[in-house]
Amino acid sequence: MEQVGDIASRIEQLRREIDQHNVRYYLQDDPAISDAEYDQLFCKLQFLESQHPEFQTPDSPTRRVGAAPLKSFTEVHHRTPMLSLNNAFNEQEVRAFDARVRETLGNDCVEYAVELKFDGLAINLTYRDGQFVQGATRGDGRAGEDVTENLRTVRSIPLRLAVPGEIEVRGEVLMFTHDFEQLNMQQRARGEREFVNPRNAAAGSLRQLDSRITAKRHLSFFAYGIGLTEGVSLPATHQGQMAQLASWGVPVAALNRVVNGVEGLLNFYREVGEQRAFLPFAIDGVVYKVNDIALQQRMGFVSRAPRFAIAHKFPAEEAMTIVLDIDVQVGRTGALTPVARLQAVFVGGVTVTNATLHNEDEIRRKDVRIGDWVLVRRAGDVIPEVASVVVSRRPADTREFVMPAVCPVCGSHVIREADEAASRCTGGLVCPAQRKQALLHFAGRRAMNIDGMGDKLVEQLVDAKLVSTPADLYKLTIPDIAHLERMGEKSAVNLLDAIAKSRHTTLARFIFALGIRNVGETTARDLAQHFGALNNLMAAGFERLQQVHDVGPVVAQSIVEFFAEAHNGSVIEQLRSLGVRWQEHEPQADIILPFSGKIFVLTGTLVKLSREQAKETLQALGAKVSGSVSKKTDYVVTGADSGSKLVRAQELGIAVLNEEELLLLLKDTHD
Numbered sequence: 001m002e003q004v005g006d007i008a009s010r011i012e013q014l015r016r017e018i019d020q021h022n023v024r025y026y027l028q029d030d031p032a033i034s035d036a037e038y039d040q041l042f043c044k045l046q047f048l049e050s051q052h053p054e055f056q057t058p059d060s061p062t063r064r065v066g067a068a069p070l071k072s073f074t075e076v077h078h079r080t081p082m083l084s085l086n087n088a089f090n091e092q093e094v095r096a097f098d099a100r101v102r103e104t105l106g107n108d109c110v111e112y113a114v115e116l117k118f119d120g121l122a123i124n125l126t127y128r129d130g131q132f133v134q135g136a137t138r139g140d141g142r143a144g145e146d147v148t149e150n151l152r153t154v155r156s157i158p159l160r161l162a163v164p165g166e167i168e169v170r171g172e173v174l175m176f177t178h179d180f181e182q183l184n185m186q187q188r189a190r191g192e193r194e195f196v197n198p199r200n201a202a203a204g205s206l207r208q209l210d211s212r213i214t215a216k217r218h219l220s221f222f223a224y225g226i227g228l229t230e231g232v233s234l235p236a237t238h239q240g241q242m243a244q245l246a247s248w249g250v251p252v253a254a255l256n257r258v259v260n261g262v263e264g265l266l267n268f269y270r271e272v273g274e275q276r277a278f279l280p281f282a283i284d285g286v287v288y289k290v291n292d293i294a295l296q297q298r299m300g301f302v303s304r305a306p307r308f309a310i311a312h313k314f315p316a317e318e319a320m321t322i323v324l325d326i327d328v329q330v331g332r333t334g335a336l337t338p339v340a341r342l343q344a345v346f347v348g349g350v351t352v353t354n355a356t357l358h359n360e361d362e363i364r365r366k367d368v369r370i371g372d373w374v375l376v377r378r379a380g381d382v383i384p385e386v387a388s389v390v391v392s393r394r395p396a397d398t399r400e401f402v403m404p405a406v407c408p409v410c411g412s413h414v415i416r417e418a419d420e421a422a423s424r425c426t427g428g429l430v431c432p433a434q435r436k437q438a439l440l441h442f443a444g445r446r447a448m449n450i451d452g453m454g455d456k457l458v459e460q461l462v463d464a465k466l467v468s469t470p471a472d473l474y475k476l477t478i479p480d481i482a483h484l485e486r487m488g489e490k491s492a493v494n495l496l497d498a499i500a501k502s503r504h505t506t507l508a509r510f511i512f513a514l515g516i517r518n519v520g521e522t523t524a525r526d527l528a529q530h531f532g533a534l535n536n537l538m539a540a541g542f543e544r545l546q547q548v549h550d551v552g553p554v555v556a557q558s559i560v561e562f563f564a565e566a567h568n569g570s571v572i573e574q575l576r577s578l579g580v581r582w583q584e585h586e587p588q589a590d591i592i593l594p595f596s597g598k599i600f601v602l603t604g605t606l607v608k609l610s611r612e613q614a615k616e617t618l619q620a621l622g623a624k625v626s627g628s629v630s631k632k633t634d635y636v637v638t639g640a641d642s643g644s645k646l647v648r649a650q651e652l653g654i655a656v657l658n659e660e661e662l663l664l665l666l667k668d669t670h671d
């Protein structure tokens with residue numbers, strides 16, 4: 001039987017152990033044990049405490065899971081007021097601050113402690129004789145709310161400090177961006193309201209009457225100052241005090257330093273500005289404080305802000321404005337993105353007049369209407385977005401957004417597939433918004449294979465209005481293109497040669513080149529083989545298309561929609577009349593090809609044929625050409641330097657042909 005004293009010391013030992021792991025995990029970002037091992041320690045402690053309630057104490061890590069809900073928060077009078085900071089919004093205001101400080105102190109070059117301005121909620125933590133006894137919000141600065149139980153659940157707030165006497169630690173509760181995103185994901189999954197930003201999420205989580213909810217919310221804490229103290233001796237500088245707090249296990253953000261003079265302040269501002277987007281939590285500026293505490297006291301306060309400190313704010317990343325209208329933009333792939341046209345607003349350091357709304361579902365989810373007041377967010381270099389609607393300010397005459405039925409750029413029909421968030425324009429070949437992408441695809445190596453037609457050239461041809469549809473490529477003349485950038489007479493000739501050569505193609509390549517949504521190279525080949533002629537494919541309806549190997553309703557629908565667009569048909573017609581041609585044959589059902597049902601694998605380098613030529617020839621004869629050897633393979637064709645595929649074929653006892661034997665086999669099919 002364990003002695004009661006043993007249990008008390010076992011409990012104490014477990015608490016210390018868990019506290020240390022908390023410090024390593026939350027403060028040092030360097031956990032020493034796995035989450036499962038941590039949970040085990042925690043469970044052990046919970047068990048011992050439940051068996052021995054006489055040993056329960058408020059500083060036990062088990063108290064971090066929250067306590068019974070409160071009816072309301074009790075008011076807490078701050079014994080020293082929680083002040084706010086004056087703000088500087090530009091360099092001039094910072095210089096004026098420094099000038100005032102120098103003048104008051106009669107010192108030419110003042111030492112400042114510089115640090116982050118956390119975008120969270122100010123709180124005050126009181127420790128008495130090493131125990132966390134009370135936590136309160138700032139409130140109006142004189143009195144706040146008692147949120148002790150909620151703050152106990154914040155893992156990075158120590159429940160004990162190895163400090164005698166009494167000390168108030170002041171700092172900010174916030175939510176890391178990652179935890180905020182996670183929380184919003186959960187909220188969405190549960191169909192509950194999402195939080196607008198990490199600050200609101202932190203505020204909402206801290207002010208829960210049920211601290212068990214707070215416990216699930218992953219709040220964090222950083223200290224930035226010390227309030228009242230009794231019987232505690234502290235270093236004489238702000239930086240020294242912060243270092244002291246850190247050494248006691250209180251979280252202090254690493255990005256702080258001591259600088260001299262105003263240039264040091266401005267350098268810090270710029271440096272942090274560059275890092276801002278990469279920080280794991282939100283900040284809304286930096287704070288400059290006279291480092292020497294005695295000098296701070298000499299400077300004193302004006303109204304409710306200290307004279308010795310100032311916040312140098314970054315441009316706000318959120319602002320409120322009105323949605324004047326909602327337009328749609330057509331992207332390079334044909335996706336339609338709704339964009340809010342906004343009354344101009346200064347946010348994230350620039351004037352914003354448009355913000356993305358992503359897609360139709362997003363508009364419904366956020367319930368954004370034309371005429372609404374919205375919060376617009378622009379962080380770093382990201383595209384401005386509508387974060388949320390200010391429903392309380394919604395005017396009576398707002399209008400709902402309707403996705404247009406036709407593309408605003410080319411007039412083709414707009415579709416939305418069942419499993420897709422985006423609506424798309426079906427005018428692949430003719431839509432100016434999709435032109436460059438469609439042309440690049442058309443000319444690609446696996447499509448029409450126009451040598452030298454890269455993105456720079458396509459860009460120039462389209463921008464110079466020389467080409468708008470693939471058919472225009474076959475109308476180009478030397479004088480048209482000779483003056484283009486990086487295009488001499490010789491390369492112009494080469495390019496036209498390459499275009500001319502591409503006129504001779506295969507039906508499979510042509511179908512693939514059209515860029516029909518969901519029709520990749522393999523499907524194009526299956527379609528070519530099945531229908532034999534383009535007209536048959538164009539005339540095939542939804543049902544007949546699905547008779548083709550691997551063509552389901554989604555692919556069939558894309559094909560039907562593509563050919564239903566009159567513009568697409570007319571480009572195909574033009575291409576044919578400009579001499580683009582391929583071999584056609586009767587539909588597959590009526591003919592049996594020599595290699596129908598046979599599976600070939602090509603490996604190594606062939607000499608007389610390129611791999612691509614061999615592949616196309618075999619496919620035209622009905623064979624499937626696969627990339628890997630399996631039991632189903634009928635022939636493996638080996639060129640020079642065949643490697644593992646040859647070995648595998650031999651292992652499986654599959655017929656192996658060299659190039660000569662392949663050519664003989666092909667010749668046989670003509671006899």
Ligand code: IVH
Nearest residue numbers: 083084085115116117118121122224287306
């Ligand atoms: S010092 C005596 N330092 O900003 C000075 N405040 O606008 C008291 N804040 O209520 C504040 N980061 O919530 C200080 N590094 C920082 C801060 C900071 C964020 C908040 C704090 C305060 C508000 C004042």
